[in-house]
Amino acid sequence: MTVTLDLLPVLPELFVALCGLILVLVGVFRSGDATRPIATLCIMTMVTAMLLIWALGPDRQTGFGGLFVADRFAAFSKQLILIGSVLSIALAIPYLEREKTARFEYPVLVLFSTLGMMVMVSANDFMSLYMGLELSSLPLYVLAAYHRDNPRAAEAGVKYFVLGALASGLLLYGVSLLYGFSGTTSFLGLSRSFEDVSGPPAIGIVVGLVFVVAGLAFKVSAAPFHMWTPDVYEGAPTPVTAFFSVAPKIAALCLLTRVMVEPFAAMTDQWRQVVVALALISMLVGAFAALTQANIKRLMAYSSIGHAGYVLVGLAAGSVLGVQSVLIYMTIYLFMNIAVFAVILSMRRMGRHVEAIADLAGLSKTNPAMAFVMAVLMFSMAGIPPLAGFWGKFYVFMAAIEAGLYPLAVIGLITSVVAAYYYLRIVKLMYFDEPVESFDRPVGTAPVVAMSVGTLVVLGFTFLPAPLVTGAKAAAAALFPTG
Template sequence: MTVTLDILPVLPELFVALCGLILVLIGVFRSGDPTRPIATLSIMTMVTAMLLVWALGPDRQTGFGGLFVADRFAAFAKQLILLGSILSTALAIPFLEREKTTRFEYPVLVLFATLGMMVMVSANDFMSLYMGLELSSLPLYVLAAFHRDSPRAAEAGVKYFVLGALASGLLLYGISLLYGFSGTTSFLGLARSFEDLSGPPAVGIVVGLVFVVAGLAFKVSAAPFHMWTPDVYEGAPTPVTAFFSVAPKIAALCLLTRVMVEPFAAMTDQWRQVVVALAVISMLVGAFAALTQSNIKRLMAYSSIGHAGYILVGLAAGSVLGVQAILIYLTIYLFMNIAVFAVILSMRRMGRHVEGIADLAGLSKTNPAMAFVMAVLMFSMAGIPPLAGFWGKFYVFMAAIEAGLYPLAVVGLVTSVVAAYYYLRIVKVMYFDEPVESFDHPIGSAPVVAMSVGTMVVLGFTFLPAPLVTGAKAAAAALFPTG
C-alpha cells in the first residue's frame, strides 16, 4: 500500500514514459511511414496526461522518498507544458510532410522531452531536478538538428549541444558546492539549513547558488547566457523552433521559480540581486538586439529573450504576487507564441518556406485574415492594451512595485517601448508596404486552429481574466505554504 501511495503522484509521468516506449516499438515494427499515426497517439498520450495531472487533485503529495512533489504549482506548469507540446506537435506534422522529412522519431522525441520537463517542474531535490533536466535536454539537441541534411540545422544542433553541456556543467558544479556546504541536496533540507543560519551564509553557498542560477539561466535563454538562442531558433526547423519557444522555456522558468522560492527562501536578498541583473540585461538585449533583424525567426529569438527578462521581473519580487504574475505571463505567452509560429509556418511561396520580414509585405491585401491575426499578436507582444500581452506585463511590473523594485519596473517599461518598435514594424510592413506575391494556402487545419485560438485568447482575456488569475494565485500559493 505504501508503494502505491508513493507512486501515485508520479502517475502522469509513468504513463507518458510507458506510452513513449510503446510508440518507439510501434514505429520500429510498423511498415510504411508511421509518423502521422504515432504523432496522433503521442498527442492522445499528452491529452490523457493532462487529465491525470488534473485528477491528482490540489493537495501536495510527494513520491520516491521525497524526490518528487505534486502540488498546484507543478500541476499548473505541467498543463502549460503539455498544451505547448500538443499544439507544436500538431503544427509540425503537416510541415514535415511537405518538406519530406517525416520520421516517426519526431513525435517520440517531443514526448520524451515533455516527460523530462514534467519531472523538472515536480523536482523536490537537486538529483531529480538534474535527471529531469537532462531527460528533456537530450531529445531537444536531436530535434534542433532534425533536418540532418541541412547545414543550418546541423550547426544549430551542435551549438545547442555544446552550450547546453556547458550549462549542465555549471549547474552540477553549483549543486556540488551546495551539497558540500549544506550536506543535503533536498529542497526541504536546504530550506531548513538556511533558516537555521544565525549570520550570513557561507561563501561556498552563495557561489554555489550563483552557479545554479547561471546554469538555469542558459535553459531559460536569459542574457548574458542567451548566445545559443538566435542561432538555434534560426537554424532549427520551424516547428522545432515553435516547440523550443514554448514548452522548454515554460518548464525552465517554472523550475527556476521553484528552486529560488522553495529551498532558498531564506536567501532571497542574496539571489534577488542576481535575478535583477539577469532581468535587466535580458530586457535590454531583447529590446535593442532585435531592432536590426530581418529574419522573423531570429527576431522571435530576441523577443523570447526579452520576454524571459519580463518574467524574471516577477521572480525578483520573490512573493506570491510575483509567482502568480509569472504563471499568468507564461500562459498568455504560450498562446501568443504558438499563434505567431502558426503564421510563420504558413509563410510559403511557390512551395518554398520563406522567413524574411520583408516577405510579409502587403499581406493585408493578399491575405487579410492572416494579416489581422499577426497584427493582433504583434500588438499583444508589444504590450498594448487592452490585449492580453498588456496584462502579462502589468502583473509582473505590479509585483516588482509591491516589492519596492521601482528601478526594475522602470527599466521594464522603457524596454517595452523600445521593443514595440520592431513589433509595430511588422504591422507596418503588412499594411503599408507594396504587396509581394501571395502565400500558398495553409495545408491542414492545425495552423488555422492555432491562429484562431491564440487570437481569441489575446482578445478575450481582458473580458474573462478570472479563471486564469484565480488559478495562477492558487498555484503560486503552493510555493508559500506559510504565506
C-alpha cells in the same frame, strides 16, 4: 500499500513514459510511414496526461521519499507545458510531410522531452531536477539537428549541445557546493539548513547559488547566457523552433521559480540581486538587439529573450504576487508565441518556406485574416492594452513595484516601448506596404487552429481574466509554506 501511495503522484509521468516506450516499438515495427498515427497517439497521450493531472487533485503529495512533488504549482506548469507540446506536434507534422522529412521519431522525441519537463517542474530534489533537465534537453539537441543534411541545422544542434553541456556542468558544480554545505540535495533539507544560518550566508553557498542560477539561465535563454538562442532558433527547423520557444522555456522558468522560492527562501536577498541583473540585461538585449533583425525566426529569438527578462522581473519580487505574475505571463506568452509560429509556418511561396520579415509586406491585401491575426498578436506582444500581453506585463510590473523594485519596473517599461517598435514595424509592413507575392493557400487545419486559439486567448483574456488569474494565484500560493 506504500507502493501505491508512492506511485500515485507520478501517475501522469508514468503514463507518458509507458506510452512513449510503446510508441517507439509501434513506430519501429510498423511498416511504411508511421509518423501521422504516432503523432496522433502522442497528442492523445499528452491530453490524457493533462486529464490525469487534473484528476489527481491539487493537494500537495510527495513521492519516492521526497524526490518528487506534485502540487498546484507543478500541475499548473505541467498543463502549460503539455498544451505547448501538443500544439507544436500538431503544427510540425504537416510541415515535416511537406519537407519530406517526416519520421516517427519526431513526435516520440517531443513526448520524451515533455516527460523530462514534467519531471523538472515536479522536482523536489536537485538530483531529480538534474535528471529531468537532461531528459528534456537531450531530445532538444537531436531535434535542433533534425534536418541533418542542412548544415545550418547541424550547426544549431552542435551549438546547442555544447552550450547545454556547459550549462549542465555549471549547474552541477553549483549543486555540489550546496551539497557540500548542507549535506543534502533535497529542497526541504536545503531550506532548513539555510534557515539555521545566522548572519550572512557563507561565501561558498552564494557561489553555489550563482552557479545554479547561471546553469538554469542558460536553459531559459536569459541574457548574458543567451548567445545560443538566435543561431539555434534560426538554424533549427521552424516547428522545432516553435517547440523550443514555448515548452522548454516555460519548464525552465517554472523550475527556476521553484528553486529560488522553495530551497532558497531564506536567501531571497542574495538571489534577488542575481535575478534582477539577469532580468535587466535580458530586457535590454531583447529590445535593442532585435531592432536590426531581418529574419523573423531570429526576431522571435530576441523577442523570447526579452520575454524571459519580463518573467524574471516577476520572479525577482519573490512574493506570491510575483510568482502569480510569472505564471500569468507564461500562459499568455505560450498562446501568443505558438500562434505567431503558426503564422510563420504558413509563410510559404510555391511550396517553399520563407523566413524574411520583408516577405510579410502587404499581407493585409493578399490574406486579410492572417494579417489581422498577426497584427493582434504583435500588438499583444508589444503590450498594448486591452490585449492579453498588456496584462501579462501589468501583473509583472505590479509585483516588482510591490516589492519596491522601482528602477527595474521603470527600465522594463522603457524596454517594452523600444520593443514595441519592432513589433509594430511588422504591422506597418503588413498594412501599409506594397504587397509582394501572396502566400500559398490553403493554410492547413493545424495552423488555423493554433492561430485561432492564440488569438482568442489574447482577445478574450481582458473579458474573462478570472480563471487564469485565480488559478495562477492558487498555484503560486502552493510554493509558500504559510500560503
